[in-house]
Amino acid sequence: MLSAVTVSQETIEFRDSPEPTLQSGHALVRVHNVTLCGTDLHIWEDDYPTDLPLIQGHEFSGIVEALTPGEVSNDDAAISIGDRVAVNPIICCGKCRPCRTGRYNVCHNVGCLGCYSDGALTELISVPLDKLCPVPDELPLDIAAMGEPASIAMQAVNRGRPEAGETALVLGSGPIGLLATLYLTELGVTVVCADTEQHRLDLAVEFGATDTLLVSPGSNFPDAHQGPRLDALTDGYGPQLVIEATGVPSSLENAIRLVASAGRIVQVGISPRQANVSMKDIPYKELDIMGSRMSLNLIPDGLALLARHPKQARALMTHRFAFADLEQAYRLMQGRKEKIGKILIEMPAGTTA
Known part of the structure:
Protein backbone atom coordinates (compact mmCIF):
# COMPACT_ATOMS: atom_id res chain seq x y z
CA MET A 1 0.00 0.00 0.00
CA LEU A 2 1.05 3.63 -0.47
CA SER A 3 1.88 5.84 2.52
CA ALA A 4 2.85 9.52 2.75
CA VAL A 5 5.83 9.75 5.09
CA THR A 6 7.00 13.09 6.44
CA VAL A 7 10.70 12.29 6.50
CA SER A 8 12.17 15.68 7.44
CA GLN A 9 11.30 19.37 7.46
CA GLU A 10 8.77 20.09 4.65
CA THR A 11 9.68 16.84 2.90
CA ILE A 12 7.19 14.07 2.09
CA GLU A 13 8.02 10.76 0.46
CA PHE A 14 5.37 8.43 -0.93
CA ARG A 15 6.50 4.93 0.00
CA ASP A 16 5.24 1.44 -0.65
CA SER A 17 4.73 -0.35 2.63
CA PRO A 18 3.23 -3.68 3.66
CA GLU A 19 -0.43 -3.73 4.63
CA PRO A 20 -1.04 -4.08 8.37
CA THR A 21 -1.94 -7.51 9.70
CA LEU A 22 -5.19 -8.01 11.54
CA GLN A 23 -4.74 -8.20 15.32
CA SER A 24 -7.19 -9.34 17.95
CA GLY A 25 -9.21 -6.40 19.23
CA HIS A 26 -8.48 -4.33 16.12
CA ALA A 27 -10.12 -3.58 12.79
CA LEU A 28 -8.53 -2.75 9.47
CA VAL A 29 -9.94 0.50 8.13
CA ARG A 30 -9.61 1.59 4.50
CA VAL A 31 -8.93 5.34 4.77
CA HIS A 32 -11.15 7.48 2.53
CA ASN A 33 -10.73 11.01 3.85
CA VAL A 34 -8.22 12.93 5.98
CA THR A 35 -8.57 16.56 7.05
CA LEU A 36 -5.65 18.74 8.08
CA CYS A 37 -5.24 21.10 11.02
CA GLY A 38 -2.57 23.45 12.34
CA THR A 39 -0.86 20.62 14.21
CA ASP A 40 -0.34 18.80 10.90
CA LEU A 41 1.32 21.90 9.48
CA HIS A 42 3.66 22.19 12.47
CA ILE A 43 4.65 18.53 12.18
CA TRP A 44 5.34 18.96 8.46
CA GLU A 45 7.43 22.03 9.26
CA ASP A 46 9.27 19.98 11.94
CA ASP A 47 8.14 22.50 14.55
CA TYR A 48 6.36 20.05 16.85
CA PRO A 49 7.56 17.80 19.69
CA THR A 50 7.45 14.55 17.75
CA ASP A 51 9.99 12.44 15.90
CA LEU A 52 10.29 12.14 12.14
CA PRO A 53 9.85 10.15 9.96
CA LEU A 54 6.12 9.88 10.57
CA ILE A 55 2.94 9.06 8.68
CA GLN A 56 0.69 11.98 9.61
CA GLY A 57 -3.09 12.18 9.69
CA HIS A 58 -5.24 12.17 12.85
CA GLU A 59 -8.58 13.49 11.55
CA PHE A 60 -10.00 10.80 9.29
CA SER A 61 -12.83 8.59 8.17
CA GLY A 62 -13.03 5.35 6.26
CA ILE A 63 -14.68 1.97 5.89
CA VAL A 64 -14.08 -1.13 8.00
CA GLU A 65 -12.45 -3.74 5.79
CA ALA A 66 -11.59 -6.58 8.19
CA LEU A 67 -12.37 -7.77 11.71
CA THR A 68 -11.25 -10.77 13.72
CA PRO A 69 -14.10 -13.31 13.59
CA GLY A 70 -16.34 -12.94 16.61
CA GLU A 71 -15.12 -9.43 17.45
CA VAL A 72 -17.89 -7.24 16.16
CA SER A 73 -18.33 -4.47 18.69
CA ASN A 74 -16.69 -1.73 20.71
CA ASP A 75 -17.90 -0.34 24.03
CA ASP A 76 -20.68 1.75 22.50
CA ALA A 77 -21.91 0.28 19.21
CA ALA A 78 -21.74 -2.81 17.06
CA ILE A 79 -19.06 -2.66 14.35
CA SER A 80 -19.28 -4.73 11.18
CA ILE A 81 -17.29 -5.07 7.99
CA GLY A 82 -18.38 -2.37 5.55
CA ASP A 83 -19.33 0.14 8.25
CA ARG A 84 -18.46 3.79 7.72
CA VAL A 85 -16.43 5.05 10.68
CA ALA A 86 -14.51 7.98 12.06
CA VAL A 87 -11.66 7.25 14.46
CA ASN A 88 -10.67 8.50 17.90
CA PRO A 89 -6.88 8.91 17.48
CA ILE A 90 -6.00 9.23 21.19
CA ILE A 91 -3.71 6.60 22.69
CA CYS A 92 -3.44 6.39 26.48
CA CYS A 93 -1.75 4.12 29.02
CA GLY A 94 -4.85 3.45 31.13
CA LYS A 95 -2.72 3.29 34.28
CA CYS A 96 -1.69 6.83 35.28
CA ARG A 97 -3.76 8.99 37.62
CA PRO A 98 -5.53 10.99 34.85
CA CYS A 99 -6.46 7.75 33.09
CA ARG A 100 -7.72 6.18 36.32
CA THR A 101 -9.91 9.23 36.99
CA GLY A 102 -11.40 9.25 33.48
CA ARG A 103 -9.24 12.03 32.04
CA TYR A 104 -7.33 9.92 29.52
CA ASN A 105 -7.06 12.87 27.11
CA VAL A 106 -4.34 14.23 29.41
CA CYS A 107 -2.70 10.87 30.11
CA HIS A 108 0.89 11.29 31.33
CA ASN A 109 1.97 9.27 28.31
CA VAL A 110 -0.73 10.42 25.90
CA GLY A 111 -0.26 9.63 22.25
CA CYS A 112 -2.15 10.38 19.08
CA LEU A 113 -2.25 8.58 15.76
CA GLY A 114 -0.66 10.81 13.14
CA CYS A 115 1.04 13.03 15.72
CA TYR A 116 3.23 10.76 17.85
CA SER A 117 2.76 7.47 15.99
CA ASP A 118 1.89 6.62 12.41
CA GLY A 119 -1.53 7.83 11.31
CA ALA A 120 -4.01 7.89 8.47
CA LEU A 121 -2.15 9.27 5.45
CA THR A 122 -1.92 5.72 4.19
CA GLU A 123 -4.35 3.43 2.45
CA LEU A 124 -5.10 0.96 5.25
CA ILE A 125 -4.70 1.35 9.01
CA SER A 126 -5.14 -0.94 12.00
CA VAL A 127 -7.34 0.62 14.69
CA PRO A 128 -8.49 -0.71 18.09
CA LEU A 129 -12.19 -1.53 18.05
CA ASP A 130 -12.91 0.86 20.90
CA LYS A 131 -11.59 3.77 18.80
CA LEU A 132 -14.12 3.27 16.01
CA CYS A 133 -17.07 5.69 15.84
CA PRO A 134 -19.93 4.79 13.47
CA VAL A 135 -20.86 7.58 11.09
CA PRO A 136 -24.57 8.55 11.06
CA ASP A 137 -26.34 7.48 7.89
CA GLU A 138 -27.20 11.04 6.94
CA LEU A 139 -23.62 12.30 7.25
CA PRO A 140 -21.36 12.12 4.16
CA LEU A 141 -18.11 10.25 4.79
CA ASP A 142 -15.93 13.21 3.77
CA ILE A 143 -17.60 15.48 6.34
CA ALA A 144 -17.23 12.74 8.95
CA ALA A 145 -13.45 13.26 8.86
CA MET A 146 -14.16 16.46 10.82
CA GLY A 147 -15.67 14.54 13.72
CA GLU A 148 -12.39 14.86 15.61
CA PRO A 149 -12.13 18.69 15.45
CA ALA A 150 -15.84 18.91 16.26
CA SER A 151 -15.15 16.85 19.38
CA ILE A 152 -12.34 19.22 20.39
CA SER A 292 -8.95 21.91 27.15
CA ARG A 293 -7.12 19.24 25.16
CA MET A 294 -8.53 16.84 22.57
CA SER A 295 -11.75 15.27 23.93
CA LEU A 296 -13.24 12.58 26.10
CA ASN A 297 -15.29 10.18 23.96
CA LEU A 298 -16.94 13.06 22.10
CA ILE A 299 -16.33 12.11 18.47
CA PRO A 300 -19.79 10.45 18.23
CA ASP A 301 -21.26 13.70 19.57
CA GLY A 302 -19.15 15.67 17.10
CA LEU A 303 -20.43 13.55 14.22
CA ALA A 304 -24.00 14.12 15.39
CA LEU A 305 -23.36 17.89 15.59
CA LEU A 306 -22.10 17.91 12.00
CA ALA A 307 -25.06 15.82 10.86
CA ARG A 308 -27.51 18.31 12.43
CA HIS A 309 -25.88 21.20 10.59
CA PRO A 310 -24.95 20.00 7.09
CA LYS A 311 -24.81 23.48 5.56
CA GLN A 312 -22.33 24.79 8.13
CA ALA A 313 -20.29 21.60 8.03
CA ARG A 314 -19.96 21.80 4.26
CA ALA A 315 -19.05 25.51 4.44
CA LEU A 316 -16.22 24.70 6.84
CA MET A 317 -14.50 22.50 4.24
CA THR A 318 -12.95 24.98 1.82
CA HIS A 319 -10.30 23.01 -0.09
CA ARG A 320 -9.80 19.50 -1.46
CA PHE A 321 -6.61 17.84 -2.63
CA ALA A 322 -5.83 14.44 -4.05
CA PHE A 323 -3.52 12.28 -1.94
CA ALA A 324 -0.75 12.75 -4.51
CA ASP A 325 -0.99 16.53 -4.05
CA LEU A 326 -0.55 16.46 -0.27
CA GLU A 327 2.48 18.76 -0.32
CA GLN A 328 0.47 21.40 -2.18
CA ALA A 329 -2.05 21.34 0.66
CA TYR A 330 0.67 22.05 3.20
CA ARG A 331 2.08 24.84 1.03
CA LEU A 332 -1.37 26.41 0.89
CA MET A 333 -1.71 26.29 4.68
CA GLN A 334 1.77 27.69 5.12
CA GLY A 335 1.23 30.60 2.72
CA ARG A 336 -1.88 31.92 4.50
CA LYS A 337 -2.88 33.79 1.35
CA GLU A 338 -6.30 32.20 0.82
CA LYS A 339 -9.45 31.93 2.89
CA ILE A 340 -8.89 28.50 4.41
CA GLY A 341 -11.21 26.48 6.64
CA LYS A 342 -10.62 22.74 6.66
CA ILE A 343 -8.55 21.09 3.94
CA LEU A 344 -9.63 17.61 2.84
CA ILE A 345 -7.21 15.04 1.47
CA GLU A 346 -9.04 12.55 -0.72
CA MET A 347 -7.37 9.17 -0.36
CA PRO A 348 -7.34 6.74 -3.31
CA ALA A 349 -10.24 4.72 -1.88
CA GLY A 350 -12.26 7.89 -1.31
CA THR A 351 -12.04 8.96 -4.95
CA THR A 352 -13.54 5.69 -6.13
CA ALA A 353 -16.21 5.16 -3.45
Missing part, protein backbone atom coordinates in the same frame (compact mmCIF):
# COMPACT_ATOMS: atom_id res chain seq x y z
CA ALA A 153 -14.69 22.19 20.16
CA MET A 154 -17.35 20.39 22.17
CA GLN A 155 -14.82 19.42 24.85
CA ALA A 156 -13.82 23.08 25.22
CA VAL A 157 -17.44 24.18 25.49
CA ASN A 158 -18.29 21.48 28.02
CA ARG A 159 -15.29 22.46 30.13
CA GLY A 160 -16.77 25.96 30.34
CA ARG A 161 -20.05 24.74 31.90
CA PRO A 162 -22.29 26.91 29.69
CA GLU A 163 -25.86 27.70 30.70
CA ALA A 164 -28.72 28.73 28.45
CA GLY A 165 -29.23 32.49 28.51
CA GLU A 166 -25.58 33.32 29.12
CA THR A 167 -23.38 35.30 26.74
CA ALA A 168 -20.12 33.77 25.57
CA LEU A 169 -17.23 35.45 23.77
CA VAL A 170 -15.39 33.19 21.33
CA LEU A 171 -11.94 34.52 20.49
CA GLY A 172 -10.91 33.15 17.10
CA SER A 173 -13.22 32.02 14.31
CA GLY A 174 -11.10 29.26 12.84
CA PRO A 175 -12.60 25.76 12.64
CA ILE A 176 -12.51 25.12 16.41
CA GLY A 177 -13.97 28.53 17.24
CA LEU A 178 -16.70 28.14 14.63
CA LEU A 179 -17.65 24.67 15.82
CA ALA A 180 -17.68 25.91 19.42
CA THR A 181 -19.97 28.73 18.31
CA LEU A 182 -22.31 26.23 16.63
CA TYR A 183 -22.49 24.06 19.73
CA LEU A 184 -22.92 26.99 22.15
CA THR A 185 -25.77 28.30 20.03
CA GLU A 186 -27.47 24.90 20.22
CA LEU A 187 -27.20 25.10 24.01
CA GLY A 188 -29.07 28.41 24.09
CA VAL A 189 -26.02 30.60 24.68
CA THR A 190 -25.70 34.00 22.99
CA VAL A 191 -22.36 34.06 21.19
CA VAL A 192 -20.15 36.98 20.22
CA CYS A 193 -17.17 36.14 18.00
CA ALA A 194 -13.94 38.09 17.57
CA ASP A 195 -11.31 37.55 14.88
CA THR A 196 -8.76 39.43 12.80
CA GLU A 197 -10.32 38.28 9.48
CA GLN A 198 -13.69 39.59 8.31
CA HIS A 199 -14.41 36.55 6.14
CA ARG A 200 -14.14 34.33 9.22
CA LEU A 201 -16.54 36.57 11.11
CA ASP A 202 -18.99 36.43 8.20
CA LEU A 203 -18.89 32.65 8.53
CA ALA A 204 -19.33 32.92 12.31
CA VAL A 205 -22.73 34.53 11.74
CA GLU A 206 -23.75 31.46 9.72
CA PHE A 207 -22.63 29.33 12.67
CA GLY A 208 -24.90 31.25 15.05
CA ALA A 209 -22.96 34.28 16.29
CA THR A 210 -25.25 37.11 17.39
CA ASP A 211 -22.55 39.75 16.89
CA THR A 212 -18.97 39.90 15.68
CA LEU A 213 -15.97 42.04 16.51
CA LEU A 214 -13.19 42.64 13.97
CA VAL A 215 -9.83 42.93 15.72
CA SER A 216 -6.88 44.77 14.21
CA PRO A 217 -3.63 43.05 15.23
CA GLY A 218 -1.71 45.19 17.69
CA SER A 219 -4.67 47.49 18.44
CA ASN A 220 -6.71 47.91 21.59
CA PHE A 221 -9.57 45.43 21.86
CA PRO A 222 -12.39 46.16 22.12
CA ASP A 223 -12.11 49.60 20.54
CA ALA A 224 -14.26 52.64 21.34
CA HIS A 225 -17.06 51.33 19.14
CA GLN A 226 -16.87 47.64 20.08
CA GLY A 227 -16.77 48.17 23.84
CA PRO A 228 -20.31 49.58 24.11
CA ARG A 229 -21.61 46.81 21.83
CA LEU A 230 -20.09 44.16 24.08
CA ASP A 231 -21.42 45.93 27.18
CA ALA A 232 -24.91 46.05 25.70
CA LEU A 233 -24.86 42.31 25.07
CA THR A 234 -23.66 41.52 28.60
CA ASP A 235 -25.54 44.14 30.67
CA GLY A 236 -22.23 45.89 31.23
CA TYR A 237 -20.72 42.99 33.18
CA GLY A 238 -18.80 41.19 30.46
CA PRO A 239 -19.35 37.68 29.06
CA GLN A 240 -19.79 34.89 31.58
CA LEU A 241 -17.78 32.52 29.40
CA VAL A 242 -14.83 33.08 27.07
CA ILE A 243 -13.49 30.40 24.72
CA GLU A 244 -9.94 31.29 23.66
CA ALA A 245 -9.34 29.47 20.37
CA THR A 246 -6.39 31.34 18.85
CA GLY A 247 -3.35 30.45 20.95
CA VAL A 248 -2.22 34.09 20.71
CA PRO A 249 -0.92 35.32 24.10
CA SER A 250 -2.62 38.72 23.87
CA SER A 251 -5.92 36.93 23.29
CA LEU A 252 -5.72 35.19 26.67
CA GLU A 253 -4.80 38.53 28.23
CA ASN A 254 -7.93 40.04 26.64
CA ALA A 255 -10.03 37.14 27.90
CA ILE A 256 -8.96 37.75 31.49
CA ARG A 257 -9.61 41.47 31.16
CA LEU A 258 -13.03 41.16 29.48
CA VAL A 259 -14.65 38.18 31.21
CA ALA A 260 -17.24 38.88 33.90
CA SER A 261 -16.48 38.48 37.57
CA ALA A 262 -17.02 34.85 38.61
CA GLY A 263 -16.69 34.00 34.91
CA ARG A 264 -14.99 31.09 33.17
CA ILE A 265 -12.24 31.05 30.56
CA VAL A 266 -11.40 27.97 28.51
CA GLN A 267 -8.01 27.96 26.79
CA VAL A 268 -8.17 25.60 23.82
CA GLY A 269 -5.78 27.44 21.48
CA ILE A 270 -2.24 26.07 21.84
CA SER A 271 1.04 27.96 21.58
CA PRO A 272 4.52 27.68 23.12
CA ARG A 273 4.56 31.45 23.64
CA GLN A 274 4.20 33.15 27.02
CA ALA A 275 1.22 35.31 28.02
CA ASN A 276 1.50 38.36 30.29
CA VAL A 277 -1.25 37.35 32.71
CA SER A 278 -2.64 39.72 35.32
CA MET A 279 -2.07 38.41 38.83
CA LYS A 280 -4.77 40.80 40.10
CA ASP A 281 -7.73 40.16 37.83
CA ILE A 282 -7.76 36.40 38.40
CA PRO A 283 -8.27 36.54 42.19
CA TYR A 284 -10.23 39.81 42.21
CA LYS A 285 -12.74 38.40 39.73
CA GLU A 286 -12.43 34.89 41.18
CA LEU A 287 -12.09 33.45 37.71
CA ASP A 288 -12.11 29.82 36.64
CA ILE A 289 -9.41 29.36 33.98
CA MET A 290 -9.39 25.94 32.37
CA GLY A 291 -7.39 24.22 29.70
